[in-house]
Amino acid sequence: MSSIIEERTKRTRWFLHDRFGMFIHWGLYAIPARGEWVRSVEKIPVEQYQTYFEEFNPTNYDPRAWAKIAKQAGMKYAVLTAKHHDGFCLFDSKLTDYKSTNTKSGCDLVREFLDAFREEGLKVGLYYSLIDWLHEDYPAYGDRIHPMREDDRYRRDESRFSNYLEYMHGQVRELLTGYGKLDIMWFDFSYGEMKGEKWRAAELMSMIRGLQPHIIVDNRFEASGEEGGSIFSKNPTPYSGDFASPEQIIPPGGVMDEDGNSIPWEACITLNNNWGYSSSDRVYKSAKTVIRKLVECVSKNGNLLLNVGPNAKGEIPQESVRILEEVGAWLDRNGDSIYGCGQADLPKPEWGRYTQQGSRLFAHLFEECVGPVNLQGLAGKVKKARLVSDGSELFLSRPWNTAQYPNDAFFNFAKPEHATYLLPDER
Ligand code: FHN
Secondary structure, three states, X not given: OOHHHHHHHHXXXXXXXXOEEEEEOOOHHHOOOEOOOHHHHOOOOHHXXXXXXXXXXXXXOOHHHHHHHHHHOOOOEXXXXXXXXXXXXXXXXXXXXXXXXHOOOOOOHHHHHHHHHHHOOOEEEEEEEOOOOOOOOOOEOHHHHXXXXXXXXXXXXXXXXXXXXXXXXHHHHHHHHHXXXXXXXXXXXXXXXXXHHHHOHHHHXXXXXXXXXXXXXXXXXXXXXXXXXHHHOOOXXXXXXXXXXXXXXXOOOXXXXXXXXXXXXXXXXXXXXXXXXXXXXXXXXXXXXXXXXXXXXXXXXXXXXXXXXXXXXXXXXXXXXXXXXXHHHHHHHHHHHOOXXXXXXXXXXXXXXXXXXXXXXXXXXXXXXXXXXXXXXXOOOOOOEEOOOOOOEEOOOOOEOOOOXXXXXXXXXXXXXXXXXXXXXXX
């Protein structure tokens, strides 16, 4: 095993145990409230977008409340956008004036986020956009990335890109030296020829590893949400990252390297259809759907990073809070089948999914199963059945069906030698 993979395995141990995190996309784009790409999609001129900077004043920003919401939801870590593509910094960078401490809020939003989430016992990470639509030395790449460059002065002027890289590396250094111990750096994203050494990624990763050796980094120095880079290789690059980051999907077979070995991965998924706040997007996933996705990720050795997009006042939308409360209530009762669990030794059953922790096998019955589910096939493998949520006995000899357990019935099995609990969720 390469030393890079050995180091990655050590660094990601806590990550693979915790399984469930909160992604937070927040910034000036919360004011137009049409998603975080609004500036690019709507080709908003710099001057108009500047009005959002002048207006930004999230009077209800309460990161301690955010941290309590995440903790109650059963989330074990959280990642906040320190800078998204629009270049606005939620931290007091010395390298730019385009930062939250220069807005009416006057607040280092990142610092307050980190303090509050650490206080609640969650691990903390920062998202940092490699792309920067504002910086004058970031090359324009057609309308998709740089619609507001009215003149072509900067189009493909690569010679100035090195100035941008100095800025970008400098800000990463600021985050890694000025904000205490960070657990995750979540970079976003590479595309076309803009990947790897175009970002001077080896130098950047070497700095990151030197400053905070324990920190885990995603794979997007080489990848985007669709493609994966060298993290799948048995000889990954020094900047391949510690985990793959499939976006809005859960890979059918989990995420493997070229030899078929499972590698750390985290599916990042929105609660509605937008990362940044959208006042019109009311299409939220149900708590049941979120739980299913979490179970599916864990059943494939993956994590779920579930996104919330706070509004311009600094509030997590009530729809999101309600869903997270319901997910948290399920995890209160069934967390044993998620935290510290991963892919089971058994193939996926037709009635749901398995997760496993060491020699303890957990199974989750999903209500799309039609009719009684005969679990006797497991009889040889499972001596006794108990419900985790209330400790009551279940009998494998009797067909089970979801009529007994309305909505999502989640059965957690334990193998005979360790069979101490079994449980359907009593929801
Ligand atoms: O363009 C970004 C997008 O705004 C969002 O931050 C997602 C989250 O993973 N990443 C990029 C799209 O892949």
